Amino acid sequence: MKTRSCQVLVIGGGPGGYPAAIRAGQLGLDTIIVDKHGLGGTCLNRGCIPSKAMIHAATKYEEMAKHAEDDALGISLAETPKLDMGKLVGWKDGIVSKLTGGVGQLLKAAGAEHIAGWANFKNAKTCVVDMDNGEQVEITAEHVILATGSVEVELPFLPFGDKVIGSTDALDLAEKPEKLVVVGAGYIGLELGIAFRKLGSEVTFIEASDGILPLYDKEITRPITMWLKKHKVAVNLSCKAKGMSEKDGMAVLEYEDAKGASQTIEADKILVAVGRKACLDGWGLENMGLDLDNGRFIKVDDQCRTGMRNVWAIGDVVGEPLLAHKATAQGELVAELIAGHRRVFDPVSIAAVCFTEPEVVGVGLTPDEAKAKGEETIVGKFPLAASGRYLSMEAGTDGGFVRITARKSDHVVLGIHAVGTHVSELSGEFALAVEMGARLEDISGTIHVHPTLTEGFAEAALTALGHPIHISAPKK
Template identity: 45%
Template sequence: MVVGDVTTGTDVLVIGGGPAGYTAAIRAGQLDLDVTLVEREAYGGTCLNHGCIPSKALITASDLAYEAGHAEEMGIHADPAIDLSGMVNWKDGVVDQLTGGVEKLCKANGVDLMEGTARFADEGTVRVSHDGDGQGSESVSFEHAIVATGSRPVEIPNFAFDDEPVLDSRQALALDSVPDSLVVVGAGYIGMELAGVFAKLGTDVTVVEMLAGIMPGYERDLVRPVKSRAEDLGIDFHFERTATEWEDAKDGIRIHTEPAGQAAADGGGPAETADESDAEDELAFEADHVLVAVGRAPVTDTLDLENAGIETDERGFIPTDDRARTEVDGILAVGDVAGEPMLAHKGSAEGKVAAEVAAGEPEAIDYQAMPAAVFTDPEIATVGLTEAKAEDAGYDPLIGKFPFRASGRALTVGETDGFVRIVADDEGYLLGAAIVGPEASELIAELGLAIELGATLEDVASTVHTHPTLAEATMEAAENALGQAIHTLNR
């Protein structure tokens, strides 16, 4: 049947079915609103289909293979055979289970699912174009619209993702064989996570970064163990360099690079903590593929936002307030399109708030205890204020720290790099925390909850933690700030 010139109406129109969008849709359905969710590609968005979930699946699989082949110290001798095609099939099965679950949950909560691309016709209507011959389009009027179209990988000049040897993160996660060699352009969290995956699978990995060190958004002592572990895996780093072009070579491709320039170098952190950079004017690296992972940009160009009277900022994000509202009444934006940090759980939290705002509830977003995690080796996780930001905010912070090398459980799992650090004000109330080490992404939740509840160092220190566990490190870090730590020297 051809659909055209048909107009339907809904209380809440959600554009985009990723974590921010489907969460908003489900919550709005729970609030007894009539909800329509428009998704043009796959329910679950980038996170479930091409990002968070598949990357973590391959990180787990590559960790397992690497650990099995490097456990001689524990008396285990093995030489695992890597079948990347089988590994990817397993990953795809995980993805399919989760995306199918999203569809079922939406339908169970009364959400009307619509496949297609939504473009604003005006501030109260969108036009949804359906893919496929003869499918046509239809108009949907709304009381509230929630924009949740997510983000896409950023391309760089001369490295188009439709060229076969050039990969974005999505394409890298779908390779069916392990490349012998790989150049990764970008040492942010995506580049570092995937560099680690392929290095553990046996790929010769080279990382080219325009800044002076890896993951410049994080404190230097947090990323130092990650870089050290990466070098142990054989990853070769070249800092303050820009990839300029690629060409075919005898056994693959050749990637040309040049110095990035002083402006870029200045973005990599203080000179005294920056990594060494290359002095050569030009360097070229040969590889089977080049993975470009220099960041992500919001997807707003498909929306015809100008028809609704919405302007994006200089980076393409849609400005919003703490209730997810844009400058146009009735239109909200959540997730990656609403600005940094571009995190799935941040988008989900915003989606819930947007749904409640659409229902007339007095809800607002609180970013004070918003965690972030990087699934490198070792993992990094943070929440709240750093020591420097606490000082900038006028606090005289108390700092507690506990190294994993002093943790009995860390020793038993063979993961002793890193530490837990807690930041509190002079009255002991928690302001922030940072963890680099095993299971950091899991351990940060306790400290995020402590900040959310207004807990003190005494509260965390006096909470009895199971022994032996990694979580004891959070208790000891709090004790260290109080001068009471048992298993490390007090500050």
């Protein structure tokens, strides 16, 4: 067996691990990154990027299908577009391949070495890597950065297989399911379920809670609920999946409805999207002497340090929020700490986006959350139907809006939430405003470009101040 040593050993090549390795390499640290399942991790290979590619393709297909039915824009198609799932998946895979190749080049340019294989730790600083070429190498490091990520939650009574699939399998289907049942109406389930509905599948949701997207309030989720109803998507709330059988080549999902009665529903595929959990198994965590947070995540401090000296952990494996951009920020931070920089991970808030129809953006506190913290607030809400840019995008009827929650005493922005077509592109401005401690006057006083969706942000601030320009002033 070969032996190696390095200053920094990164385990996991996802959105936390590869930026950590790149930054460490840039800082002149001798760095090795070990990854088994493809540089870019779940986000790039099996999550964020391929799912957004699928959503984009589904949206384009739906739009083309509309033009085959009417010519409202003066555009018409002679026939309904044809869908080739194989080619769609191939196009998606091409995007993924291009980006993963780019990550490899960036690592090489930064001076970090990539070893393709699976690491198993003997102790906190030494692991044995079973490489993809069949060889083994033992690596000892001064610093270890754990970025093992998360995996899909598999229900014991609905194990993944031919009929029951997770989000990874859903992105690789060679054929569109005519009937799709989605267990879970959180952001993953809704994103994929809506995409398949756009592609023409009959979609039904089974959700255990009493609402979709449980992390958001009813005002935010109402436009999504409207879209689901308009597109004849059945959403069964307060229902619990129980198991699955097969009949005449179809999957039969058994579930308990809101009244406690037993029900069944047939489907070509059952997509289980009930969340993700930290990847803690199979790489020797038990040999490292690390503390866990409630047995679910690796416990770290505000510098991503574990209880073991010079062992760090970042991203999904350290807990909520399970977001790629959080992992990236932590990866860069840890590399700089190892290099001797002074840093702490203490964001005011981390923005989150749901690529549903319409999209949702949230950063900071909702009005109810602010109230629960004892804050007296003022809220400004601007309907995007009053935006010229929004109307020109054929999006004026989806119920979209931008909402700002600010402290009443000093007008400091506590939270920003929006729902609507393409509002994900506003997330950076929202996050910056909250992180920088902006006041309503800072936002309203910044000249926003016309015609863009960002004008809705300024108008929401003006509304909170009581004098909007493009809607009637709220009654005092």
